[in-house]
Every structure is written in C-alpha cells, then in structure tokens.
Amino acid sequence: MLDSPKPQAKSAPERPQKKRMNPDAREAHIVAEAVLFFAEHGFEGKTRDLAKRIGITQPLLYRYFPSKESLIERVYQEVYVQRWNPAWEDLITDRRAPLPDRLCRFYKEYSRAVYDYVWVRMFVYSGLKGVDINDRYLRGIKEKVLRPVCGELRHANGLPTPGAVPIGEQELELAWGLHGSFFYRAIRRYIYNLTTTADSDTAIENEVRVFLSGVGPVQRQLVEAQDKQDS
Amino acid sequence: MLDSPKPQAKSAPERPQKKRMNPDAREAHIVAEAVLFFAEHGFEGKTRDLAKRIGITQPLLYRYFPSKESLIERVYQEVYVQRWNPAWEDLITDRRAPLPDRLCRFYKEYSRAVYDYVWVRMFVYSGLKGVDINDRYLRGIKEKVLRPVCGELRHANGLPTPGAVPIGEQELELAWGLHGSFFYRAIRRYIYNLTTTADSDTAIENEVRVFLSGVGPVQRQLVEAQDKQDS
DNA sequence: CTCATTATTTATCATTTGATTATTAAATAT
DNA sequence: ATATTTAATAATCAAATGATAAATAATGAG
Missing domain, CATH: 1.10.357 (Tetracycline Repressor; domain 2)
Structure with missing residues (x-):
C-alpha cells in the first residue's frame, strides 16, 4: 500500500512536529492539552477526542498514563497547585x-x-x-x-x-x-x-x-x- | 432557595406502587424523577441509572420518550418554564x-x-x-x-x-x-x-x-x- | 549500513450505553 | 371465566469507549 502523507494534526502550523518526540516532552504535551480538553468538556470527555486534539492515537495515551483516571489526577495537580x-x-x-x-x-x-x-x-x-x-x-x-x-x-x-x-x-x-x-x-x-x-x-x-x-x-x-x- | 435541601433519591416508597400505572401518571413520574436525576448527574447520566432510580426497566423509558434527548428536552421545559x-x-x-x-x-x-x-x-x-x-x-x-x-x-x-x-x-x-x-x-x-x-x-x-x-x-x-x- | 531500541500506530477486546424487538402479564371488556 | 388490550419486562443489537496486544517505523549505536 502506498504511503500517503499523513494528514496533519489540525492545528500545528508552526512546527511540523516530528512524529517521534522524546518521552518527557510528549508527556508534557499530553498533560498541557489534557488540561484544556478536560476544562472544556469535563472529565467525561472521551480519550479518543483528546487524542485527536493532541494529534496522536488514543492508545498512545496509555503508554504515558496507566488509566484515564491517572491522567485526570495529573491534570488536577497541574491546575490546582x-x-x-x-x-x-x-x-x-x-x-x-x-x-x-x-x-x-x-x-x-x-x-x-x-x-x-x-x-x-x-x-x-x-x-x-x-x-x-x-x-x-x-x-x-x-x-x-x-x-x-x-x-x-x-x-x-x-x-x-x-x-x-x-x-x-x-x-x-x-x-x-x-x-x-x-x-x-x-x-x-x-x-x-x-x-x-x-x-x-x-x-x-x-x-x-x-x-x-x-x-x-x-x-x-x-x-x-x-x-x-x-x- | 431558602429551605430546599438536596432532594433525596427516593428510598422508601410509601406506596408499594402497583406494577402497572396509567400512562399519564407513569409519564409524569418519569419526568419528575428525570428532573432530579439529571440535575444531580448532568445530562450525561445513564438511562439505566435513571430507570433504576425510578424503579422501572430501562426500555420502558423508550415507550414514553422516543429518545434520551427528547426526555432531556422535556426536563428542560419542566424546569425553565x-x-x-x-x-x-x-x-x-x-x-x-x-x-x-x-x-x-x-x-x-x-x-x-x-x-x-x-x-x-x-x-x-x-x-x-x-x-x-x-x-x-x-x-x-x-x-x-x-x-x-x-x-x-x-x-x-x-x-x-x-x-x-x-x-x-x-x-x-x-x-x-x-x-x-x-x-x-x-x-x-x-x-x-x-x-x-x-x-x-x-x-x-x-x-x-x-x-x-x-x-x-x-x-x-x-x-x-x-x-x-x-x- | 546493520541492528537494537522504543515511540507510535493498527487491530482488537470487553464493557458500557442508547435503542429495538419479542415476550410476559396486568387490567378491562365481554 | 375467557378474550383482548397494552403496560412492562427480558433479551438483544449496534455503536461507543476505556483499555490491551501485536505490528510498524523512527532514532541512535556500533
């Protein structure tokens, strides 16, 4: 199958964001976006929607956080500390x-x-x-x-x-x-x-x-x- | 606002409530409970939980309302009119x-x-x-x-x-x-x-x-x- | 370059959840 | 009593959703 160029994640105009990030940066990126995402949609927001917003696939979230709840816990700390x-x-x-x-x-x-x-x-x-x-x-x-x-x-x-x-x-x-x-x-x-x-x-x-x-x-x-x- | 405590989930039904109600009464009952239910859990509350609270099976909701959304619409009218x-x-x-x-x-x-x-x-x-x-x-x-x-x-x-x-x-x-x-x-x-x-x-x-x-x-x-x- | 590592994706599972269909049983009429 | 109507339930579907496992590909080492 031909390797068609992957559609860019909706809004990353400045840096074409290399596919592979170093883990710390990726985690920080996920958290930063999750903060905005859950603030907007509430904690019942879907992990697939969050992943789409970040521009990654949904399972990747689970490489950085063992569960949705743990991600939310992290978001809480980020916001209320x-x-x-x-x-x-x-x-x-x-x-x-x-x-x-x-x-x-x-x-x-x-x-x-x-x-x-x-x-x-x-x-x-x-x-x-x-x-x-x-x-x-x-x-x-x-x-x-x-x-x-x-x-x-x-x-x-x-x-x-x-x-x-x-x-x-x-x-x-x-x-x-x-x-x-x-x-x-x-x-x-x-x-x-x-x-x-x-x-x-x-x-x-x-x-x-x-x-x-x-x-x-x-x-x-x-x-x-x-x-x-x-x- | 004065003395309206948080409504309790109905716990001790006074009347053992005959299984078969007349449709108007049943509909009114559903709406009344749905108002409290959605006020407590938000509109993403699950229809099964609502049915359990009412004391009926979940499909019965769909005999009275074609969809969850239509029930919510009805709840809105009930509350904001x-x-x-x-x-x-x-x-x-x-x-x-x-x-x-x-x-x-x-x-x-x-x-x-x-x-x-x-x-x-x-x-x-x-x-x-x-x-x-x-x-x-x-x-x-x-x-x-x-x-x-x-x-x-x-x-x-x-x-x-x-x-x-x-x-x-x-x-x-x-x-x-x-x-x-x-x-x-x-x-x-x-x-x-x-x-x-x-x-x-x-x-x-x-x-x-x-x-x-x-x-x-x-x-x-x-x-x-x-x-x-x-x- | 070749190869090992691992960040990322694809495919998939097990529940959950809104909704539908078929069946049961309570009320009413005859 | 018997039959009819229909309120209510049981069984189930299809899509959504949190999570997992296997496959892929980007990166760096030798």
Missing part, C-alpha cells in the same frame, strides 16, 4: 496600608492568578461531581480571606476584635457576598461565555468602594447582636 | 415603595422561586455544555432586572435618567455584583454543597443595605464620566 500566594494572607492584614488599597490589591491579584478559563471551569465541574477539592478550597478561603477581611472591617469601623466578639454567620456572609461578586464575573465569562467588556480591575475597585463605604453600619448592628447573644 | 414572575418587573420600578424595600422583596422572592437545587445545577450544567439557554436567560436578567435597578439607583441618588445618560458597562457591573452575591450563595449551597446556616432572607437584607448605602458616590462618578464621554 501553586496558585495561592501565601503573601496574600499578610497583604490583607498589613495595616500599614489603607484597607481599601489592601482589598483592591488582593482581589485584583487573586482574580488574575486564579480566575482563568481552566481553573474556573474545572472547579465548577468538580463541584457538580462532588469532588472534595472544592470543599477544602473554600474552607481555606473562609479562613484565609473572609475571616481576616471581617477582622479588618471590624478594626476599620472601630468594632470589637474577633477575639472579643466572635464573627457571626451573617457577618461572614457579607464577606462571602463581596467575594461572590468577583467570582460571579468569572462565571459569567468562562461558564456562560458572556463577553464582559468592562475592565475587571476597575470593576473590582468600584465594588470594593461600594462595599467598604456601606458595610460599616450593617456590620456594627450584626456585631452588637452577636455580642448580646453571647452574654 | 414559568419561574419568572412578570410582576417583578413592575415591583422593581414601582416608586410608591422605598427602593430598599423593593430590592429586598424582589431578591427574596426571586431567590426563593428560582434558586433551588434543580434550577441552579441544571443552569450550570447547561452553561458548561454551552447550551444557549443561559445566554438568553442572562440577557433577560440584564434587561429586566439590572438596567431597571440601575435606573432606580439613578433616581434615588438624584442622577440623570438612563434616557439622558446611557447606562455604562461599569455601572451595570455594579448591579451584576449585587446579583452575583446572591447567585453565589446558591452556588455554594447547591454546587459546592456547603451548608449555609445563615438565613437567606436576612443575608439579602444586609447585602442590599450595604449596597444601597455605598453605591451612590461610585455611581455618580461613573455617570459623570459616562456623560463627559458622550458629549
């Missing part, structure tokens, strides 16, 4: 800078580092499937972001420290609300595919301003109620 | 009541009517799969809720009407932020399965209060910038 910047925890509570500046800077950096196409979609896919990663992550957000934010709000509004009067559920809910307004923008963009023309950094500045200039009296009321309840 | 209350459009703009009351009432009623386990999960599943329903729905929210809200905010803060100075993207983004903080609570509950002990109505009241007491100056600034840009 090292996105959190530990410096953020100090940033939020470093009172040398004004609170509005701290919150704006944190949420700008956080949104830029975390809320991209891959992270958001995988996070939501995982949530729907009930993977534990979401629960753990949001518990971290609660302790490392929302509670500290509530504490800083207390300080800015001349209210008792969380040590004196514990942070109540409704108080925390205020911080969840701010957080959610930012996450929701990512959802609109990456899940609902709505084109958001508004600049994200500017929107963050505006929403933080609205929040900070309005939260004082409401928080005071909640803290007083909480205090009364305790005593 | 008649949840929007047309009276809400008037509620938001009826200036006989104070704006805080209107916003609180609207979002309480809206959250209760729309944000339940089934609606939220199907909406997100559909978004991930790129079904057009989301785009259309959110376009409706924008025109029927967010723009009117912006208009009422203009009025409450003594700013020019949207007719005089069109509503800008960043201004609209403020309203998206408020909206998102409520939707995000539903996401936390139904997608991430976090137990939210805080009462939903109270949280809405608090967040509306924070928003309304802080939004004035920010909106004024945005409107003035928008006005300058136009002239």
Whole structure:
C-alpha cells in the first residue's frame, strides 16, 4: 500500500512536529492539552477526542498514563497547585496600608492568578461531581480571606476584635457576598461565555468602594447582636 | 432557595406502587424523577441509572420518550418554564415603595422561586455544555432586572435618567455584583454543597443595605464620566 | 549500513450505553 | 371465566469507549 502523507494534526502550523518526540516532552504535551480538553468538556470527555486534539492515537495515551483516571489526577495537580500566594494572607492584614488599597490589591491579584478559563471551569465541574477539592478550597478561603477581611472591617469601623466578639454567620456572609461578586464575573465569562467588556480591575475597585463605604453600619448592628447573644 | 435541601433519591416508597400505572401518571413520574436525576448527574447520566432510580426497566423509558434527548428536552421545559414572575418587573420600578424595600422583596422572592437545587445545577450544567439557554436567560436578567435597578439607583441618588445618560458597562457591573452575591450563595449551597446556616432572607437584607448605602458616590462618578464621554 | 531500541500506530477486546424487538402479564371488556 | 388490550419486562443489537496486544517505523549505536 502506498504511503500517503499523513494528514496533519489540525492545528500545528508552526512546527511540523516530528512524529517521534522524546518521552518527557510528549508527556508534557499530553498533560498541557489534557488540561484544556478536560476544562472544556469535563472529565467525561472521551480519550479518543483528546487524542485527536493532541494529534496522536488514543492508545498512545496509555503508554504515558496507566488509566484515564491517572491522567485526570495529573491534570488536577497541574491546575490546582501553586496558585495561592501565601503573601496574600499578610497583604490583607498589613495595616500599614489603607484597607481599601489592601482589598483592591488582593482581589485584583487573586482574580488574575486564579480566575482563568481552566481553573474556573474545572472547579465548577468538580463541584457538580462532588469532588472534595472544592470543599477544602473554600474552607481555606473562609479562613484565609473572609475571616481576616471581617477582622479588618471590624478594626476599620472601630468594632470589637474577633477575639472579643466572635464573627457571626451573617457577618461572614457579607464577606462571602463581596467575594461572590468577583467570582460571579468569572462565571459569567468562562461558564456562560458572556463577553464582559468592562475592565475587571476597575470593576473590582468600584465594588470594593461600594462595599467598604456601606458595610460599616450593617456590620456594627450584626456585631452588637452577636455580642448580646453571647452574654 | 431558602429551605430546599438536596432532594433525596427516593428510598422508601410509601406506596408499594402497583406494577402497572396509567400512562399519564407513569409519564409524569418519569419526568419528575428525570428532573432530579439529571440535575444531580448532568445530562450525561445513564438511562439505566435513571430507570433504576425510578424503579422501572430501562426500555420502558423508550415507550414514553422516543429518545434520551427528547426526555432531556422535556426536563428542560419542566424546569425553565414559568419561574419568572412578570410582576417583578413592575415591583422593581414601582416608586410608591422605598427602593430598599423593593430590592429586598424582589431578591427574596426571586431567590426563593428560582434558586433551588434543580434550577441552579441544571443552569450550570447547561452553561458548561454551552447550551444557549443561559445566554438568553442572562440577557433577560440584564434587561429586566439590572438596567431597571440601575435606573432606580439613578433616581434615588438624584442622577440623570438612563434616557439622558446611557447606562455604562461599569455601572451595570455594579448591579451584576449585587446579583452575583446572591447567585453565589446558591452556588455554594447547591454546587459546592456547603451548608449555609445563615438565613437567606436576612443575608439579602444586609447585602442590599450595604449596597444601597455605598453605591451612590461610585455611581455618580461613573455617570459623570459616562456623560463627559458622550458629549 | 546493520541492528537494537522504543515511540507510535493498527487491530482488537470487553464493557458500557442508547435503542429495538419479542415476550410476559396486568387490567378491562365481554 | 375467557378474550383482548397494552403496560412492562427480558433479551438483544449496534455503536461507543476505556483499555490491551501485536505490528510498524523512527532514532541512535556500533
């Protein structure tokens, strides 16, 4: 049979990609494409479709990963590792800078580092499937972001420290609300595919301003109620 | 959204359910269970699993629906029809009541009517799969809720009407932020399965209060910038 | 060049899954 | 009771899908 030239994998215009890659590079290539593929189609995406996207045959995947599940595990690690910047925890509570500046800077950096196409979609896919990663992550957000934010709000509004009067559920809910307004923008963009023309950094500045200039009296009321309840 | 816990897979059928049902009742039964089933597992849920949940054999589904797709179509109609209350459009703009009351009432009623386990999960599943329903729905929210809200905010803060100075993207983004903080609570509950002990109505009241007491100056600034840009 | 190594492909297996057909049995009519 | 109708099941098909085994061909060593 004649050896007809193999049809090129759909989109590799720059380098004609030699047929045989060194194993490390091939594995990296597979993982990189798998990240995008599973972010787009979810973890029930078919291995044959993934292989076609990569430009290899489906069985080759199994030379690099013993099972689809192990590949997914690898993809998880690739996406969810090292996105959190530990410096953020100090940033939020470093009172040398004004609170509005701290919150704006944190949420700008956080949104830029975390809320991209891959992270958001995988996070939501995982949530729907009930993977534990979401629960753990949001518990971290609660302790490392929302509670500290509530504490800083207390300080800015001349209210008792969380040590004196514990942070109540409704108080925390205020911080969840701010957080959610930012996450929701990512959802609109990456899940609902709505084109958001508004600049994200500017929107963050505006929403933080609205929040900070309005939260004082409401928080005071909640803290007083909480205090009364305790005593 | 308030007190609708995750529906349990039917475990203890009260009535031993006679084997042979009348066709209308059987169809209704299938649809009702399919709604819960697809909300939980997504539309790639297997027909055999669905049948097992219903307590029938898988081929029986095909006596009532010609294909899985047609059943899904039916489920969509069941979930997405008649949840929007047309009276809400008037509620938001009826200036006989104070704006805080209107916003609180609207979002309480809206959250209760729309944000339940089934609606939220199907909406997100559909978004991930790129079904057009989301785009259309959110376009409706924008025109029927967010723009009117912006208009009422203009009025409450003594700013020019949207007719005089069109509503800008960043201004609209403020309203998206408020909206998102409520939707995000539903996401936390139904997608991430976090137990939210805080009462939903109270949280809405608090967040509306924070928003309304802080939004004035920010909106004024945005409107003035928008006005300058136009002239 | 010749040959060994191994990255990659072709062919294929065993389940799964949406869907169809043939059979069974429950309800109703006579 | 007997017969008729049809809701429901059992058996099965064909395509899809995760995974494996055998065959092929690109690369480097001697």
